[in-house]
Amino acid sequence: MASGIFAILDDIAALMDDVAVTSKVAANKTAAILGDDLAVNAEKATGFVSSREIPVLWAITKGSLINKLIIVPIALLLNVFLPDLIGYILILGGFYLAYEGVEKVIEVLFHKKHEDTKSRMLENDPAAEKAKINAAVTTDFILSIEIVIIALNTVLDQSLMIQIFTVSLIAVLATVGVYGIVTLIVRMDDVGYKLIRKSKGEGILFPLGKGLVRSLPVVIKVLGYVGTVALFMVAGGIFEHNVGFLHGVWENIPGFLRQILFATIAGLIVVILVTGFKSLYRTVVKK
Template sequence: MAASSLFALIDDIATLLDDVALLSKAAAKQTTGVLGDDLALNAQQVSGVAAERELPVVWAVAKGSARNKAILVPGALAISAWAPWAVTPLLMVGGTYLCFEGFEKIAHKLLHSAAEDADEQQALRSAAMASEQDLLAFERDKIKGAIRTDFVLSAEIIAITLGTVAAATFAKQLMVLSGIAVLMTIGVYGLVAAIVKLDDVGLFLSRSKKAMVRALGLGMVSMAPGLMRTLTVVGTIAMFLVGGGILNHGLPQLHGLAPALAAQMGPASALAGLAVDGLVGLAAGAIAVAVFTLGQRLWRLAKGQV
């Protein structure tokens, strides 16, 4: 009797783990796009700090990301159980924030000349060299910004995963959500750490006595700045695509845009969804920045600061 009960328990556990593995695989496939955006955005967010501080900053953001998910996973389970209607509005707030951040970057680029940006970067470097306190303040701002962005993207990942396992039992939902949260955090920030240290690894290899290794190192050093610039552009585009996709999904009035655009795009019709998400994200970002800027000015007027 005891042996049969033990075998039954083992069989139940094996079945549970098999179901969890299948659900986790499906969820991981669904969140692959957001994972790419998360990687690009976070690599871009932690760029600009001193080389010797890159890994500590990545580690600080990774810990913040883990805290985000420690809040989001129980929150998602609670919302799924008691207030499933709240998932879409919360996602749309997060999507609007991503669009706001993306358009703010574009506005900064358009309203500030290259010389002004260079002067700003030089001022930051000078401040960092002059005062360790200023350097720490700069790092804290970077970390806070990266953690805020991570929260929105993590919420999107958790929400997509929750949708994948919505029909499963609570135990399976908990295991899949927790597993995806851990895997995404390790995967994203492990890759971010590798990207930001690419130039240092290349510099190390460039000192090798072997010609092929030295050439590889020099190639990595020369590639690193271009890779970071590319990630900055990709990260900004990702903000509009992810944020616009959230808004597009949550607003029924926009659901007809992609099919209408696809009908006009011919062979490129497969890209219609991405194009609509990007345009919606760009428009939402512009509106959000305009409203925020107007609000700031009205606040200053009310305080007599203008």
């Protein structure tokens, strides 16, 4: 009896060792997309009054965890029964990310004058807050698919149990890590103000606090640009790796620029289709 228990414990220990090794490989493979995920979500988690930042971030984090709970079992099942379908799902997600990226660029180029009004609306309008949370969770869903699929692809030669544990661990670490860092970023100014009050205008804490307060708008703005570029690169990477006829296209162009070009073209196509559909819908409704 005792020997049987020790044998089970030995099997569990061996499984955990294997999971630790495969998780390290999967984490390395997903590092780039996690960086993109951080940039995108840090930009999306801003624009709220200080008192609403933590509740909003918690709402997005819960949405992200629910996304992972949905995606992980579906990805594992599809990998067993319909592996070819995963590529098509990724391509659809790529079109969504490309559309969102192009929409952001259009907003900056042609609707910049409405930026201040929108900022005030997010501060005072619960409906606008909810809409931004939903948008963040939707984008997280697409990025989570990419993270889970990449992690799964690193353990395809392993047993099903190792696949389940590895992909699940990466999914949890992705959510906790990304949104933990996002929380630290958006609370920079609060930490800065506390340091200023504590310093009473003297010592090293005072300039450090002022630096944190002044840095936050710059960090958020930079992350906004980085997040937009990340959308293009993630989408373009999806197209490059999953659309057969794109293999070998524009090989003389650096990889990241090639990905941005693929995503820009795809995003513009979706923008044109969505704009045309909306215009047609309004025309039909007016009639």
